[in-house]
Amino acid sequence: MQQQIYDQLGRPLRDLRISVIDQCNLRCTYCMPAEMFDHNYRFLQPEALLSFDEIEQLVTIFASVGVEKIRLTGGEPLLRKDIDVLIARLKAIQGIHDIALTTNGLMLPKYAKKLKEAGLHRINLSLDAINDEVFQAINGRDVKTAPVLKGLDAASKAGLKVKVNMVVKRGMNEQQVVPMARHFKNTGHILRFIEFMDVGNVNGWGESSVVSKQEIYNMLSEYMPLEALKPNYYGEVASRFRYQDGGGEIGIISSVTDHFCHTCTRARLSADGTLYHCLFASDGYSLKDLLREGTTSYEMKQHIMNKWNNRSNQYSALRAHQEEKKPNKIEMSYIGG
Ligand code: SAM
Numbered sequence: 001m002q003q004q005i006y007d008q009l010g011r012p013l014r015d016l017r018i019s020v021i022d023q024c025n026l027r028c029t030y031c032m033p034a035e036m037f038d039h040n041y042r043f044l045q046p047e048a049l050l051s052f053d054e055i056e057q058l059v060t061i062f063a064s065v066g067v068e069k070i071r072l073t074g075g076e077p078l079l080r081k082d083i084d085v086l087i088a089r090l091k092a093i094q095g096i097h098d099i100a101l102t103t104n105g106l107m108l109p110k111y112a113k114k115l116k117e118a119g120l121h122r123i124n125l126s127l128d129a130i131n132d133e134v135f136q137a138i139n140g141r142d143v144k145t146a147p148v149l150k151g152l153d154a155a156s157k158a159g160l161k162v163k164v165n166m167v168v169k170r171g172m173n174e175q176q177v178v179p180m181a182r183h184f185k186n187t188g189h190i191l192r193f194i195e196f197m198d199v200g201n202v203n204g205w206g207e208s209s210v211v212s213k214q215e216i217y218n219m220l221s222e223y224m225p226l227e228a229l230k231p232n233y234y235g236e237v238a239s240r241f242r243y244q245d246g247g248g249e250i251g252i253i254s255s256v257t258d259h260f261c262h263t264c265t266r267a268r269l270s271a272d273g274t275l276y277h278c279l280f281a282s283d284g285y286s287l288k289d290l291l292r293e294g295t296t297s298y299e300m301k302q303h304i305m306n307k308w309n310n311r312s313n314q315y316s317a318l319r320a321h322q323e324e325k326k327p328n329k330i331e332m333s334y335i336g337g
Pocket residue numbers: 024030031073074075076077102103104124125126165167194195196197198199203332333336337
């Protein structure tokens with residue numbers, strides 16, 4: 001039977017984000033810079049990854065304590081072999097109502113139909129620029145926008161709902177905010193702008209590189225007047241706006257300048273099965289080790305409940321008060337976005 005568990009700040013556990021692989025076919029400068037993630041970099045070995053059986057077992061337990069939504073991410077989740085088989089298995093778990101996937105889109109032309117047939121509901125597609133030169137300079141693999149847009153098209157044609165996510169970083173792509181909005185206006189795809197966050201240790205984050213929600217709003221409304229919309233549900237991370245002329249909806253995700261920790265219902269499982277209660281956590285808890293030591297499902301449920309009951313993470317709420325930067329935060333490609 002499904003129950004609901006709450007943390008120290010009264011937040012229920014509702015969402016589980018699972019990184020299914022730490023490898024990626026791109027090298028976005030702010031996430032997996034090519035000079036660090038080069039041929040010497042030691043990615044996780046296959047046996048270190050959670051197996052599909054292990055993921056299914058864990059999701060079944062998480063569903064029994066209130067998790068309804070699953071997001072598969074990475075690294076690039078479509079590099080995980082037979083990901084559609086995993087999706088079909090997760091879809092069959094009682095209590096799981098929503099399965100989403102975050103992807104750079106490059107492999108969607110090959111997989112979109114299979115993903116839809118397996119039961120995937122939604123896709124968040126990452127695209128940080130509509131201009132080829134800007135995009136090529138960001139993604140570290142000289143990839144143009146056309147293959148990503150082809151992926152988006154394939155997903156739409158397969159009947160998947162697609163939202164487009166653009167990380168905005170000063171000096172990298174803020175001049176693309178308006179062109180991206182123009183490109184996706186009237187297409188039915190919701191474009192969401194994401195403030196550049198201080199995840200991990202390798203992306204050289206500084207407050208000056210954050211383009212704030214307010215700035216993004218101002219840039220857009222100069223050309224395309226907006227009006228605010230109410231959140232769709234408790235814990236929604238994006239502030240929603242609609243174009244006043246009826247051209248559709250956009251979102252702004254403002255983890256830095258207008259945090260949403262007070263409604264954060266998300267737990268994260270890294271590719272090697274470590275549970276984290278915050279995107280900015282530095283300490284996790286290996287559920288894989290427990291599973292491989294023979295912990296029963298009942299015992300695992302107790303562990304998960306105890307850990308969540310003790311949760312008090314609210315990194316973004318406290319960011320401004322941090323005396324010094326926390327060392328050794330987990331990298332985005334390992335914990336997933
Ligand atoms: N490879 C897939 C993709 O790019 O969609 C999934 C993994 S990626 C880590 C998930 C999302 O995190 C992407 O939209 C990416 O742009 C975003 N991301 C990575 N580093 C970030 C940062 N420092 N601040 C904000 N978003 C970030």
